[in-house]
Structure formats: C-alpha cells, structure tokens
Amino acid sequence: METIRQILLTRRPTGVPVPQDFALAEAPMPRPGPGEILVKMRVGSVDPAIRGFLDDRPSYLPPVALGAPINGMSLGEVVESHNPAYPVGTLVRAFATWSDHYVIGADALGLEIVHPQPGTELHHYMGALGPVGLTAWVGLFAVGEAKAGETVVVSAAAGATGSTVVQIAKARGCKVIGLVGSAEKAAVIRDLGADAAIDYRATPDIAAEIAKAAPEGVDVYFDNVGGETLEAILPLMRLHGRVAVCGMIGQYNDADHPHGVTTLWQLVVNRLKVQGFITYDYMDRLEEAQRELDGWVAQGKLKPLANLRDGFDKLPEAFIDLMSGKTIGKTIVRI
Ligand SMILES: NC(=O)c1ccc[n+]([C@@H]2O[C@H](COP(=O)([O-])OP(=O)(O)OC[C@H]3O[C@@H](n4cnc5c(N)ncnc54)[C@H](OP(=O)(O)O)[C@@H]3O)[C@@H](O)[C@H]2O)c1
Numbered sequence: 001m002e003t004i005r006q007i008l009l010t011r012r013p014t015g016v017p018v019p020q021d022f023a024l025a026e027a028p029m030p031r032p033g034p035g036e037i038l039v040k041m042r043v044g045s046v047d048p049a050i051r052g053f054l055d056d057r058p059s060y061l062p063p064v065a066l067g068a069p070i071n072g073m074s075l076g077e078v079v080e081s082h083n084p085a086y087p088v089g090t091l092v093r094a095f096a097t098w099s100d101h102y103v104i105g106a107d108a109l110g111l112e113i114v115h116p117q118p119g120t121e122l123h124h125y126m127g128a129l130g131p132v133g134l135t136a137w138v139g140l141f142a143v144g145e146a147k148a149g150e151t152v153v154v155s156a157a158a159g160a161t162g163s164t165v166v167q168i169a170k171a172r173g174c175k176v177i178g179l180v181g182s183a184e185k186a187a188v189i190r191d192l193g194a195d196a197a198i199d200y201r202a203t204p205d206i207a208a209e210i211a212k213a214a215p216e217g218v219d220v221y222f223d224n225v226g227g228e229t230l231e232a233i234l235p236l237m238r239l240h241g242r243v244a245v246c247g248m249i250g251q252y253n254d255a256d257h258p259h260g261v262t263t264l265w266q267l268v269v270n271r272l273k274v275q276g277f278i279t280y281d282y283m284d285r286l287e288e289a290q291r292e293l294d295g296w297v298a299q300g301k302l303k304p305l306a307n308l309r310d311g312f313d314k315l316p317e318a319f320i321d322l323m324s325g326k327t328i329g330k331t332i333v334r335i
Pocket of ligand 1: 135245250277325327
C-alpha cells in the first residue's frame with residue numbers, strides 16, 4: 001500500500017510547544033475525487049497562527065483535533081488531477097495539512113497557481129513573494145494606508161512579516177522604525193534599510209525610545225505582537241493615525257492571560273483607526289500587491305529573508321523555534 005507522512009497533534013501545547021506535542025505518522029495515500037487534485041508538498045509554511053489552531057478555543061479557523069494532522073499553508077506540485085484547471089505538474093499554494101501528499105478541491109482556502117520566475121528559488125513563493133509579502137502589503141497599504149513621508153513603526157521587525165514591512169515601507173518612501181528582541185535582529189533590520197531599530201529587551205522604556213526615534217509621532221503602527229507594545233505606542237500616534245493589527249504573537253503561547261491594554265482612550269484623543277485583518281479578506285487587492293512585490297524584488301528593493309530547514313520531519317522543530325522567538329526571516333521547510 002502506498003503511504004504518506006503526516007505531522008499529527010498528539011496533545012495540546014501549554015506555553016511554547018515542545019516535541020512531545022507532535023508525532024510523525026504514516027497514513028494511506030489519499031485519492032482525489034471528482035474536481036479534486038492530489039498535491040505533493042514541496043515547501044511547508046511555518047506560521048505563528050498555527051499556535052492558535054492547537055488550542056481548543058475559537059480562532060479564525062477551527063482548532064486542530066487531537067490525533068489529526070496540523071493545518072498550514074503549503075506549496076506543492078499537482079501529481080494527480082481530476083480538475084483541468086490544475087493539470088499534473090502545476091505548482092499550487094493553498095491552506096492544507098502537514099502531510100507530504102494531500103488532496104484539495106478548487107475551493108481550498110487561498111488556492112493559487114504559482115509561476116516561479118527563472119532564477120528565483122521556489123521557497124520564496126512561500127515567503128516575501130507569497131503569503132508573507134501579501135500580508136505585509138495588505139496590512140501596510142490597504143489597512144494602514146501608509147503614504148510616502150509618513151512614519152511607520154513595526155513590531156517583530158526581523159521576522160517574516162516584519163522584515164518585509166520594513167523594506168516595502170522604505171520602497172514607498174516612508175520612515176521606518178523597527179522593534180526587535182535582540183541586537184542581532186536590530187543589525188539585520190538596519191541592513192534592510194530601517195531608519196531606527198529598537199531592541200525592546202535592552203530598554204526599560206520602549207515608549208521613550210520610540211518617541212526619541214519619532215519625535216514627529218507615528219502615522220502607522222503595524223502590530224505583530226499586541227500587549228505591552230501596543231499599549232506603549234497608542235499615546236505616540238499622530239492625529240488620524242492607523243494601527244494595522246496583523247497579529248498578537250505576544251499572547252499566543254499563553255492565550256488565557258492576555259495583557260490588558262490600558263491606553264485605549266488614545267483612540268479617541270488621536271482619532272485613530274485600529275483594524276485587524278486577514279490577508280485573504282483582500283482577494284481583490286492581491287494581484288496589485290503581487291505585481292508591486294515582484295517589481296521590488298526585481299529592483300533589489302525587497303530582499304526575501306528565509307530561515308530554512310530541509311526535510312518534512314523538521315516541521316515541528318521549525319515551529320518550536322519560531323514560537324520561541326528565535327528566528328529571523330520567514331520560517332520555511334523544504335521537502
Ligand atoms: N493577519 C494575517 O493575515 C497574518 C498573516 C501572517 C502572519 N500574521 C501575524 O503576523 C505576526 C508575525 O508573524 P510572522 O509569520 O511574520 O512571524 P515572525 O515575525 O517570523 O516570528 C515571530 C517573531 O515574533 C516575535 N515575538 C514577540 N513576542 C513573542 C512571543 N511571546 N513568542 C514568540 N515570538 C514573539 C519574535 O521577534 P522579536 O524577538 O523581535 O520580538 C519572533 O521572532 C504574528 O502575530 C502572526 O500571527 C498575520
């Protein structure tokens with residue numbers, strides 16, 4: 001019997017996930033039904049949002065069941081097709097499971113055909129040239145409405161989304177201040193063009209540091225972390241500033257004890273727009289986003305940063321590293 005490999009959830013993590021929360025298992029090869037395709041995973045995406053699906057609580061997708069394969073974005077090659085729109089050999093990206101082969105239908109979340117450009121490595125289509133770039137673009141421009149000459153602050157600025165936000169904000173002519181958790185990460189984002197890099201672990205007063213770097217105030221805050229950082233920034237926002245709430249990774253490992261933000265009155269004082277978003281809510285803007293991202297890569301203004309692992313079985317350890325705050329750039333596993 002032909003078999004596939006899967007990464008299963010064996011117990012719900014407490015805090016930062018550990019290897020015992022996951023298991024590598026074999027299952028029978030699934031067969032596509034009418035209109036469906038069988039995809040062989042080539043690149044697996046390792047994302048903080050997965051942490052939310054491992055708790056038994058409502059997130060924007062249902063929780064992963066115990067004993068079931070983990071959900072995540074995957075890029076793969078069609079190896080059997082019952083749908084003429086996706087012939088064998090087509091590269092597709094979609095929300096799937098951590099399975100080295102999986103069956104999806106045309107209605108799979110985020111399903112797109114990927115057309116890699118010669119000379120560009122495939123894994124970048126899971127990073128800055130894929131969901132990561134689109135998230136940064138949608139958050140910064142569609143939600144945050146950042147314009148040339150404005151001041152942008154971004155948290156987790158050396159991470160997948162943050163390092164892309166830094167570069168595309170510079171490409172559009174913004175001033176950019178990045179918040180990061182180490183001196184090494186600060187050096188990385190300075191190299192990428194950030195006007196200022198603040199290591200929040202090395203300062204007792206993050207608000208004072210941001211105010212020093214942006215005495216004019218902050219027009220757009222691209223929030224990846226929530227909590228204390230959001231609380232510190234709200235009073236520093238300019239009149240009619242925008243907060244694009246991309247994620248709140250600071251509380252994913254301990255979702256029962258979120259930090260209560262005490263500065264919400266500043267929403268009124270500064271007439272702020274605060275909006276959460278999910279990238280794939282903006283399907284009508286993604287083509288425009290992809291075009292601009294491709295252009296910036298071609299011009300050398302956007303350098304995709306990747307934290308690479310090789311081997312399907314490395315998915316759990318890559319995820320544990322990501323959720324421990326250790327990584328720089330987009331965490332990706334190549335199969
Ligand atoms: N809305 C959407 O459609 C969408 C799509 C993709 C991602 N997101 C969100 O965007 C944010 C960034 O995701 P990403 O994929 O780009 O991840 P990432 O930034 O590559 O990695 C996570 C980084 O978050 C920071 N962090 C802060 N507090 C943390 C904590 N308590 N535990 C672990 N890490 C912590 C760490 O950087 P420092 O050391 O610099 O703090 C860490 O390196 C997440 O909140 C994610 O959920 C949203």
